[in-house]
Amino acid sequence: MRVCGTGFLLVFTILILTLGTQAQKTKRTRKPLFKQFTSKSTTEATTITSPIPPDIPLPKITMPTTPTPTTSTPTTPPSTSTTTPSTTTPSTTTITTPTTTTPPYLNDTTDIIRDNIVSYTYDMKKQANIMHLSRFAANQSFYRLTNYSLEEHFSCGYKTISKNSQGRYEKNSINKEIEIPITNGAALPSNTEAIITSCRTSKGKVLQIGPQTFVNLKNQTKRQTSKKKRPNVLMIGFNGMTQTMFSSAFKEINLERWFKLQKFRRIGENYTYNLMALASGYSPSTITNLESTASVPFIWKQYASQGYVTALGEDISFIRDLSLDFKEQPVDYYLRPFLQGISDSVELRNNTPSIEKLLTSDYVLDYGEKLLKMCVNSSQPFFGLLWTNTSTEKAKENNFVDYFKRFEKLGLFKNTIVVFFSDHACRPFLNIRLPDWFRKKYPTKIRNLAVNNNRLSSSHDMYLTLQHILELGKDSPKKLSKIASCPTCKSLFEEIPKNRTCQSASQSENYCECADYMKLSAKDAHQLPLGVLLVESLNQYLDQNKLLDICEEFTLNSVDSVYERKSYYRSRLRSYRVRFLTQPHMASFLATVYYNLIPQTLFNVNVSSFLRLNRYVDQSKCLIDDEKRKFCICRKEKTERSLRKDRKPISNVTLEAKVSAPTRNISILIDNLLEKVEELEKNSLLRRQLIKEEILSIKKLLATSQAPPS
Incomplete structure (x- = not known):
């Protein structure tokens, strides 16, 4: 009895397992890509050097009969996908096997390695680029996205990155282009220089989006200016x-x-x-x-x-750093407009998060x-x-x-x-x-x-x-x-x-000299009078070149950074690289100079080697010399500065003579001296001290002259 019961239970279990297996066959099973290969031969299969067997079931390709602009979203696995198939789809033609009128699909090793669904060859006779569709690459792309082999139709199209009549890319123009369907073996128009292709399943899932540039033979035979062999x-x-x-x-x-x-x-x-x-x-x-x-x-x-x-x-990084642009295409073959179009493509950016790294x-x-x-x-x-x-x-x-x-x-x-x-x-x-x-x-x-x-x-x-x-x-x-x-x-x-x-x-x-420089702390840099001395050197340059009549004298605004050259020898002569700002107009300079620690002076200064770091062309139009213009900020109106700059210090005799003059004359004299202090701000510690002493003397004399008689 126990044997019969056990046998009945075994038969019942086998029956349940058999029914479950048959039920599962009606559902789509999740199988690895390599398990999808069959021994069925196809006329399209060719021998390829690849670790993946070539007899993978290939997807069917559909070719829309009308252009259809599309909007894509980032692809997600089927379990979380929110993509809904369009209710209106273009009529399609299914290609199952190649015929004598259809070019063979490209199964090139390079394109399989690069996983390009759309690839290109150049036809010298037609002088055009021929487009090829790879079913193998489409299946690989779909499997990476879903872990399933592709059994549905897919189609590809392209948008042309175009230039205007001046050879420049116009902002957002790629996003306004209508997508043109790709037919396997079709030739691109001979003037096409860059496109962005996109491939999708019939349900709208994005398989691949990729840009492509071309160098086409142009009918521009130029006049040969020499009979010599030229490299x-x-x-x-x-x-x-x-x-x-x-x-x-x-x-x-x-x-x-x-x-x-x-x-x-x-x-x-x-x-x-x-x-x-x-x-x-x-x-x-x-x-x-x-x-x-x-x-x-x-x-x-x-x-x-x-x-x-x-x-x-x-x-693309060079494009961003270079502030200038060419008004017209500068060369016969120019990549920049196409990289701008690639960078500007909304569709490409949405589906390629790392587009910055690709450009x-x-x-x-x-x-x-x-x-x-x-x-x-x-x-x-x-x-x-x-x-x-x-x-x-x-x-x-x-x-x-x-x-x-x-x-x-x-x-x-x-x-x-x-x-x-x-x-x-x-x-x-x-x-x-x-x-x-x-x-x-x-x-x-x-x-x-x-x-x-x-x-x-x-x-x-x-x-x-x-x-x-x-x-x-x-x-x-x-x-x-x-x-x-x-x-x-x-x-x-x-x-x-x-x-x-x-x-x-x-x-x-x-x-010029490749040496190691160490940045000084703000405290150490503040203890050095480098900014003051450098501004003084700038003003001496203006004076020596007789430019003070037309150019503003500089004053120090701030010292941004000071770097000291590393040296194994202790010396009073040190090399510093200083970045500093001056007034007026926040002129920015970079200078490498030698500084003598004991007399606290600069040694053998070459002002011409100073670099002006910011734009100054609008501030120095009063000069023609390119070398001198970077050190000139033109005066708005002519002044009597040329008369004042050579004025000698006022002696005590001169001051005594001034006492008998009206008080207003003494006030004017004080104002002139105060202005001189402001203009020479921090340029020379010694000169500044002397001028202050003169002012104090004048104030003392003024106070004496205005005091009531005893």
Whole structure:
């Protein structure tokens, strides 16, 4: 009986389990991606080098017949999703297998690694970019979002990032664009330079949103100005990177054939000044006070005038730091408007929280790679300048080396002068690589460049070098013209003097010597009369240059910071770097000076090396000389200051003569002396004390003269 009961219970349990299993089959099961592969072959499957098997069930693709603007929200798992399918959907056509009229889907290894649902190839015959849809990438994207394989339809579309007639991006224009549906194998219009694609399921779930830029062949054959063989020029800059950092990040690249300018120094406080100096030959003060870029002699303008194709690409951080903008597109291929459109896209920002991190080197180097594919083997030479703020660690993460390996495979070094450079607070670098034919053709210039590896150099020298390259490519080369910002600067193909100083390289003492400075506490800084002495030096400069008649005399407002140079030797002569504010108009200066502790004086002051940190162009219109303008705040009206400045101290005899004069004359004399005290505020402790003694003497005499007779 017990056996029968046990057998009955066993049969009943098996029956319940069987019914439960059949019931579960009617529901959607949660299975890992790798469990979804089937052995069913498809005509689309191709052999791919990937750890994921290629026979995954692929989703169906739908292509809307009408453009449909969409608004997306951040994607969430199905259990918490609030996305509701639209009640009105466009008619769709389902593609289950490819036909002879439909191009095959792209299953490229690179695109699978990058997970791009939409990818592109360039058709040289059509001179257009062809769009491809990857079902594999769509399935991967859906699984990462939901942990399910994609069994429903999906569709993709794109919005074009456009420019106005001046080649500029107009704010919010990307968000007004109508989305155009993507058909697999379709060609983009030949004038398309940037788009933002979006892919969704039929229920509205966002699978992927991504921007893409293009470098298209333009019908702009320029007049060739020379029959000589001319090299391409490509400059790639990195902000905040040193030579050691660069060598570490690019250790897989052979740098033996590169010229390394070991004493390359910056000329300004930040990379905007240094990059602009390299591109224009201008000094930091000139750059600060530019009102427009129309008249700036940018180096790419000069290359364009000699028949070069020109390109400029910088990441989004440079766009924000540079206060100036170009009124018209400055070069043939210009990345900036498209990065502005990418940054401006509401749809992209809503679905990409880390969009700020993406707008860096990836886009710049991708753009550079596309430029090389289009131009590196062309009969028409090109000039390109690329700049990124990516750090060293980010450089390693982003596989910079892979980019440059691809650059080399494209033939970059065969006919291109390549310049790697950086802006770093203390240790910037400049590396140059020349084509073999260029080395053989100009041996003397190569020797000079090798000698200059250990000579002091600056961005102005590199600017002249770029001009020199242009001249060498001319049928009748001319001697290089001097630049106003640095008359003694030279092309790096000319030997730089061994005893070159910072001043002769147009480098401020504030940045030329790479030394360690320690910030002083507010208490220690207050004990030093550096601010007073520096303002006195400024006023002496105005006096020596006979500018006091038209320029206001400075008074000290405050000392912002004082840095002392670290030294292993005890000396009365110390080096300080001082940032201070003056009146009128809160003029801001930065100066590096030597201070003698015992007599409490400055030693060998060079006022010309002082940097004016804020804009002053509107305050110094009474002067033409660019060097003197930064030290001048024009007077609103002419005064008798030129007469008063040479006035000698009043003697006792003169004071006694004044006693007999009317009282009002003595009052005027007091007012003049008080004004003199205010104007010379803190400029000289000794002079101030003497003037105060004079005032006290006058007041005493005045009191005596007004006292009733005894």
